[in-house]
Structures are given as C-alpha cells and as structure tokens.
Amino acid sequence: MPTIRALRRSHGMTFSDLALRSGISARTLAEIEYGMRALDETSRVLLAAIFDLEPLLLAGSAPQARPAPRNPPQQLAALGIATVASALALSPMLQGQAEAGGAIIQQVMAALSTAQSAQPGQGADAFAALPSATPTAAPSATPTPTPVEIAPTIPPSATPAPTATPAFSLQADGPHGCPLIAPAGMSVVITQPFGVGTHVPAETMGAVDLAIDSDHNGYDNSDATFGSPVVTTLGGTAQVFPNSWPGGNFIIITNAESGYATAYGHLNTLEIADGQVVSAGQRLGTAGTTGYSTGPHLHYEVRSPAGVNIDPEPLVGCAR
Ligand SMILES: [Zn+2]
Incomplete structure (x- = not known):
C-alpha cells in the first residue's frame, strides 16, 4: 500500500x-x-x-x-x-x-x-x-x-477561518486594506503568514501570501485566485519588475511622504508601467503564479519607513 x-x-x-x-x-x-x-x-x-x-x-x-x-x-x-x-x-x-x-x-x-x-x-x-x-x-x-x-498553510486546523474584518492598526497615511479582490461571494485567506517559510528572515523577506477561498471552507482555491484583481494599498510611485526571480512579475509602490512601501509578487498580468504614479486602491494587475511560486497567490509585503518589512496581517483587512 x-x-x-x-x-x-x-x-x-x-x-x-x-x-x-x-x-x-x-x-x-x-x-x-x-x-x-x-x-x-x-x-x-x-x-x-x-x-x-x-x-x-x-x-x-x-x-x-x-x-x-x-x-x-x-x-x-x-x-x-x-x-x-x-x-x-x-x-x-x-x-x-x-x-x-x-x-x-x-x-x-x-x-x-x-x-x-x-x-x-x-x-x-x-x-x-x-x-x-x-x-x-x-x-x-x-x-x-x-x-x-x-511552510504551513493557514488555517492549520479543520475549523473554517472566519471572514471577519480585523481592525486596522496603522496610521492613516500608511498602507491598509486588502490588496487582493475576491470575486462576489468569495473571501481571501492567508496561505503563508509573516516570518514563516520563504518569508524568513522577516526583516527583508516578511510578507503574507494571500489567495481566494471560493467556498468559505478556509482553504484557498487556485482557479478562483488566478486572475483576481490586485490593487495597491498605498498611493505612490511604482517600480515594475517583469519576469523577475523569484518574485515573478513584481511591483513595489513607494510613498515618499509617509516613507512606507508595499510590494506585490507573482502577478499574472501587469497593468501599470514602471515609474507610474498610482493612487491607493488602483488596480495593478492580476494574481498569478509567476516566478518562484507553487500555485496562484499574491505575495504582499509592507515595508516601514525604516525599510524593515512588517507584518501586514493586521492591515490587510481581507483575511481571517
Ligand atoms: Zn510570499
């Protein structure tokens, strides 16, 4: 057997x-x-x-x-x-x-x-x-x-993850909100949390991986995740890295006033140009599995004004 x-x-x-x-x-x-x-x-x-x-x-x-x-x-x-x-x-x-x-x-x-x-x-x-x-x-x-x-996948237990929106804990000029948009009736789950697996060391690699849960069972669904819209959680100037490794189609948005930056990895499509100024909530592209990735998801980073990656989980407002 x-x-x-x-x-x-x-x-x-x-x-x-x-x-x-x-x-x-x-x-x-x-x-x-x-x-x-x-x-x-x-x-x-x-x-x-x-x-x-x-x-x-x-x-x-x-x-x-x-x-x-x-x-x-x-x-x-x-x-x-x-x-x-x-x-x-x-x-x-x-x-x-x-x-x-x-x-x-x-x-x-x-x-x-x-x-x-x-x-x-x-x-x-x-x-x-x-x-x-x-x-x-x-x-x-x-x-x-x-x-x-x-790398463990969230959630670790058989208990479905609740979809309640956590309170934001960052000041108003920092990034907040959900960078991955779920289709109607679906929700977003974290498939790899901050400081775990490929997100180590946290200071430079810290991120959360986000994906779409199509049926509220707490687990991600590849078909629903692939192609879902990715939006910026922070206005600023874009750096676009097509076909990079391991981030795949990778975007960094830097907000000069607040000092915060956000990054978005493994995108399937890129819909903004390098150097473009974008506003919070603007669409950047769609989720995919480009670069070093085992399946469709959005790798999402928040970098503090000090240049250190911080845990985005309390900020994303769309998962768990
Ligand atoms: Zn990741």
Whole structure:
C-alpha cells in the first residue's frame, strides 16, 4: 500500500505543492507523513483523487513510522539546528529526520516562527535574498533545500477561518486594506503568514501570501485566485519588475511622504508601467503564479519607513 510520502515524492511534489493541490495544510500533510496524525477520511479521499488511486489503497504513513516521542523534545542545540538561522537550512532536517518525527516538526515550526534575520540589510528588493535555484522535491538527489517545503498553510486546523474584518492598526497615511479582490461571494485567506517559510528572515523577506477561498471552507482555491484583481494599498510611485526571480512579475509602490512601501509578487498580468504614479486602491494587475511560486497567490509585503518589512496581517483587512 503506497504511502503519501512515497506518492508525493514520486510525483516530484513538495509539501506546499501537495497542500496547494489538496487544500490540506502543509503542516497537516507533514504530520500525516510522520505518523503523528491519522489519515482522516476526508484527507484520504482528497489525496487519493490527486494521485488517481482508490482511497482504500492509500496509507497515511509507513507502518514502521514511530509516533511522536512522549518524553520532552530534545533541545534545538542537540539536534544541531540552533545555529541555523534560515528556513533554507532547516528544510533538509525536516525531510531527513523521519525517525524523530514530532519533535522535529514542532521544533522546526517553533524555530521558524521566531527565526531572526540572517541577512539584514539586503537591497531594496527583498526578493534578492532568495536563492535562484529551481526548487526540487528530491532532497537526496540535490543538496539544494526547498524553502517552501515546510511552510504551513493557514488555517492549520479543520475549523473554517472566519471572514471577519480585523481592525486596522496603522496610521492613516500608511498602507491598509486588502490588496487582493475576491470575486462576489468569495473571501481571501492567508496561505503563508509573516516570518514563516520563504518569508524568513522577516526583516527583508516578511510578507503574507494571500489567495481566494471560493467556498468559505478556509482553504484557498487556485482557479478562483488566478486572475483576481490586485490593487495597491498605498498611493505612490511604482517600480515594475517583469519576469523577475523569484518574485515573478513584481511591483513595489513607494510613498515618499509617509516613507512606507508595499510590494506585490507573482502577478499574472501587469497593468501599470514602471515609474507610474498610482493612487491607493488602483488596480495593478492580476494574481498569478509567476516566478518562484507553487500555485496562484499574491505575495504582499509592507515595508516601514525604516525599510524593515512588517507584518501586514493586521492591515490587510481581507483575511481571517
Ligand atoms: Zn510570499
């Protein structure tokens, strides 16, 4: 009976790839593969469909996989990852340490959520800090890690995310509002939060990934996301980077008066010109999956007047 891990790898898919295809969070998939979580019937059906199998022929984890250890997790230092500051270096640990299962996942997630800058002071285009290597799902074949491999997808639980609008917390002259416009009857979800996965180090890579939830189940839908309008949350002057890597079709809007800037990545179409002055709410293009991306979404950054990326989540007003 094939395991999800074997099927995922034989299809050359990362956890994020499978998360995008199945609507099951990357974290949940990892827990199933490591035997920390039973394969529930809904997930079994979803995953079997992706791999074109009868659901009953699908196994969650390998029979010899061990459950999560009951004794306290080892310290990060003991695992040799305390000094690893980026998700890029953590990825192979996650993939290679099936034996340690639960403790590794929990500690990697904890480390990611608190990871600090490894490369402060990168250039204005924070995307320049990302490696230019093509992602791959075969860690044994190449030493190049896949940073999106361990990025969890929001929401992590089966509970649908509420669509209530949070209060804005930034001054009026800063960016606010939702940069991704959902079609009527649909909502917007965060598929990768600030400071996690490819959004580390947060100071230069921090962003939220946004996508369309077509049926209010808390999970993103690729078809609905692709082509949805992207608008600027801040007036200012545009820098347009067509076909860049890893940001794909990438736009930065800088507001000279407030000092804030916002950035929009992986666009499918670009509808403004480099150097163009735009006003808040103006349409920039449409969401897509250009550049280093595992599926349609909007990568959205807010940069403070000090040039540091800050968490846009309280500002976006359209997700969770
Ligand atoms: Zn992103």
